[in-house]
Amino acid sequence: MSGSERRAREAFGNRLREIRLDAGLTGRQLAEVTGFHFTKVSRVEHGGQSLSDADIRGWASACGAVAQIPDLINEMRTVDTAYRxxxxxxxxxxxxxxxxxxxxxxxxxxxxxxxxxxxxxxxxxxxxxxxxxxxxxxxxxxxxxxxxxxxxxxxxxxxxxxxxxxxxxxxxxxxxxxxxxxxxxxxxxxxxxxxxxxxxxxxxxxxxxxxxxxxxxxxxxxxxxxxxxxxxxxxxxxxxxxxxxxxxxxxxxxxxxxxxxxxxxxxxxxxxxxxxxxxxxxxx
The missing domain is CATH 3.30.870.10 (Endonuclease Chain A)
Structure with missing residues (x-):
């Protein structure tokens, strides 16, 4: 992974962390609601793992951020595909x-x-x-x-x-x-x-x-x-x-x-x- 790509993934992870924190959830609480392993939450928030569209929907829904789902999915796809x-x-x-x-x-x-x-x-x-x-x-x-x-x-x-x-x-x-x-x-x-x-x-x-x-x-x-x-x-x-x-x-x-x-x-x-x-x- 290039340095530029890592920075983009970290920025996306930071955005997801802010959504979780705004919802008042810990990483373990979010994992329990979504069915993620608690380590997955940490990896995503630190830019170490991508999410599927379904994962993003589950994350945002659990945090009461349904309105952000389309933009989050678009951003994740951009992170995954924008690097040539x-x-x-x-x-x-x-x-x-x-x-x-x-x-x-x-x-x-x-x-x-x-x-x-x-x-x-x-x-x-x-x-x-x-x-x-x-x-x-x-x-x-x-x-x-x-x-x-x-x-x-x-x-x-x-x-x-x-x-x-x-x-x-x-x-x-x-x-x-x-x-x-x-x-x-x-x-x-x-x-x-x-x-x-x-x-x-x-x-x-x-x-x-x-x-x-x-x-x-x-x-x-x-x-x-x-x-x-x-x-x-x-x-x-x-x-x-x-x-x-x-x-x-x-x-x-x-x-x-x-x-x-x-x-x-x-x-x-x-x-x-x-x-x-x-x-x-x-x-x-």
């Missing part, structure tokens, strides 16, 4: 993974993306993207189709220029310095960011490294309209669809946007990073 294991989804290669996301980008009207380590795929140059793809293929021992997957990603960038789409990108300043391809290719990538900033549908902000704690998050995430948040880790991907959770990500994004710099100030930070790579390139 990279090995399973990429066994046919990275190109298939790239192809599978095409329709999502096409139908999204407002895309908000935060990256804290690398440049987002929609803004990558071919060389930068190829380096990312090659690294993923090597890390996960995938079929060698990085070049084909890279072309799919490059083709997808047309959404920046076509259709009724709007984009807000927030990059932590570190993303400007992460040496993905060579120093010379990083210069090309940073020039690409400057060019993208002039697109009418794109807003690009840089979060200064000196910004406060509220201006940063522990992971990158992408918000597709107000219906989906996508978070990807080394081993799994998480699709978040619950309205309450999406609202938290939107609120975090807005805090980071308030701390970010745009326009001339963003260009200055990009130029500063570019100068560092020019120096590296000159001495290599």
């Amino acid at each position: 294991e990279w090995r399973r989804h990429t066994r046919a290669g990275l190109r298939r993974l790239q192809d599978s996301a095409a329709s999502l980008y096409e139908r999204t009207r407002l895309l908000r993306a935060h990256e804290h380590w690398v440049v987002p795929g929609l803004l990558q140059t071919a060389a930068y993207s190829r380096a990312i793809m090659t690294d993923w293929a090597r890390t996960h021992d995938l079929p060698d189709d990085a070049e084909q997957a890279n072309q799919v990603r490059m083709d997808r960038q047309r959404v920046l220029h076509e259709g009724d789409h709007r984009f807000v990108f927030l990059l932590a300043e570190q993303a400007l310095y992460s040496l993905v391809p060579s120093a010379a290719e990083m210069i090309e990538q940073l020039d690409q960011l400057i060019t993208v900033m002039d697109l009418p549908r794109v807003s690009l902000g840089i979060i200064p490294a000196t910004a406060g704690l509220g201006a940063h998050t522990q992971t990158a995430f992408w918000i597709f309209d107000d219906v989906l948040v996508r978070v990807e880790t080394l081993t799994a991907g998480l699709d978040i669809t619950r309205a309450e959770e999406i609202e938290l990500y939107v609120a975090a994004f807005e805090r980071m946007r308030a701390a970010a710099v745009f326009g001339r100030n963003a260009r200055a930070l990009i130029a500063k990073a570019r100068y560092e790579f020019v120096q590296q390139s000159a001495t290599s």
